[in-house]
Amino acid sequence: MAVSKKFSSRAIEDAYSGGCRHFGENYVQEFAEKHAELPQLAGAHFHLIGHLQSNKSRLAARLFQTVQTIDSPKLMKRLDAAGEEQGTRVEVMLEVKLAEEQSKTGCAPADVPQLIATATECSNVVLTGLMTIPPWSEDPEQSRPYFRQLAGLARQCGLKQLSMGMSNDLEAAIEEGATYIRVGTALFGQRQRPKPKTSAVSL
Ligand SMILES: *Cc1c(COP(=O)(O)O)cnc(C)c1O
Numbered sequence: 266m267a268v269s270k271k272f273s274s275r276a277i278e279d280a281y282s283g284g285c286r287h288f289g290e291n292y293v294q295e296f297a298e299k300h301a302e303l304p305q306l307a308g309a310h311f312h313l314i315g316h317l318q319s320n321k322s323r324l325a326a327r328l329f330q331t332v333q334t335i336d337s338p339k340l341m342k343r344l345d346a347a348g349e350e351q352g353t354r355v356e357v358m359l360e361v362k363l364a365e366e367q368s369k370t371g372c373a374p375a376d377v378p379q380l381i382a383t384a385t386e387c388s389n390v391v392l393t394g395l396m397t398i399p400p401w402s403e404d405p406e407q408s409r410p411y412f413r414q415l416a417g418l419a420r421q422c423g424l425k426q427l428s429m430g431m432s433n434d435l436e437a438a439i440e441e442g443a444t445y446i447r448v449g450t451a452l453f454g455q456r457q458r459p460k461p462k463t464s465a466v467s468l
Pocket of ligand 1: 268270291314315398431432433447448449450451
């Protein structure tokens, strides 16, 4: 999957022309703006890979074919309700947090069975798999145990899709069974950092 966050709608079109059909975006609002600029791209599939705020559920259900970052029953039900309202079905994946990192979203592995049960009550979401973001490391081998753990969990739960691996650790992810790798930098180059604020008066 081509992760096009912080790149323009033009970059998405170019990647589409080059054969990409799966795209990952992190922010609902940012993608809404790009989506409005895009022509019809037949067969393109857009995945939300950033955290979903529940007040953006309706917009997300309209813009994305897959939301990979469901981590609570409440969020799944919100998305289900949004799908119901709009007559859309959204594919979802559960974001699982495998390491203790304060700043990260994602459910605990122990929460997965309950989320699977919730999905069976939701007729407008289709649960297909698991997603994870391991703690960042220079060394891709540091990610491997997390990938292996996610693959084991998915197998246990009978879920087929595994979204894991980014530019720096995608090979290890593929070796451990990834069905989606999420590649940004390696395809599009470095993302722009936020610009430092400039003063209103330039001298
Ligand atoms: C930005 C992002 C990626 C892509 O990361 P790269 O290192 O640029 O390949 C993948 N997954 C998630 C969840 C991201 O936020």
